[in-house]
Amino acid sequence: MTTAAHPLVTRARQLAADLLSPRAERVDQEGLPASHVQALKDSGLLGLNAPTKYGGAAAPGAVVRETAEILAGACCSTWFVVTQHYTPVKLLASADLPVRERLLRPLATGELLAGIAYAHVRAFPRILVRATPERGGWRFDGTVPWYTGWTLNDVMLLAGVSEADEVVFAFTEAREQPGLRASAPMRLAALTAARTVSLELDGLWLPGEAVVLRAPREEFALVDRPRNANASPAVFGVAYAALELLEGSPDAKDTARSLRGRLDEARRESYALWDHPVPHERFEERLAWKLRAHDLMRAATTAALVAGGGRSVLLGNRAQRLAREAMFLLVQGQTAEVRRAHLDHLC
Structure with a gap:
């Protein structure tokens, strides 16, 4: 370990030692409590990769990786919920759009926790979620097979593929609403505690200002490919x-x-x-x-x-x-x- 002096690494170690590790077996069997999420929000760790201008830490990659190691080694279910948060933050930080001004600061300061619903885009040529322009916004239809942190997250980053083979990323509240229905929590061999569900989308409409990125699918794949390697x-x-x-x-x-x-x-x-x-x-x-x-x-x-x-x-x-x-x-x-x-x- 090489970044022990960074305050967020110290904070992650303290959180792991005092809360996560001692309760990990209980969480594994009973589920991740909201109190764990609140402790993470209070810790400042949700702002790890967010710009300082928006209340984040703008921590270097080595610090981000080491805090992930610490959290995963202490309680992998907790790590898996919190790691979903960092992609939306990174995407917002690079987007010069109204949605950044609305969401980036509350995500960076821990007021809000974000989840992600876009892994299904990697299933191409199968299109699991279709995004269609409608009424100045976008309509989403299909199935998100995996969504982690249900009832724990405040907002989600949702993606669909348009008829023009464009990946559309947009934010919405992480709750049931017209056009969005969640399954019962899945029983998994591991990390059931992270509250993973599938989502059925049937005409979920999001306004244009909810969109954070539109990119050709091949361009998205080029960026996404090394991430998984x-x-x-x-x-x-x-x-x-x-x-x-x-x-x-x-x-x-x-x-x-x-x-x-x-x-x-x-x-x-x-x-x-x-x-x-x-x-x-x-x-x-x-x-x-x-x-x-x-x-x-x-x-x-x-x-x-x-x-x-x-x-x-x-x-x-x-x-x-x-x-x-x-x-x-x-x-x-x-x-x-x-x-x-x-x-x-x-x-």
């Missing part, structure tokens, strides 16, 4: 949390030492690629280190299960929770291209 900081967070368990087991210290050295290397190389000035370059190298990080996360969480013995199969056991969270991270944000590469890697 990079190793997620959450992978390192969960892996390091498993190593901490291993290091507390007398029989597993050598295993922990070996895995930690390899994990440190993967982290260092992966983050150097995150900081590369041209995001869409060195794609294959990014993907190779992502898969290496996944291998090490699986090894670390499996080793923690083995070291824990029979206790590891108890639902309230930390090693077992980390192993399920690792399983989740293998497919989180997955594209067809990443899936094919991962399967080839496992041959």
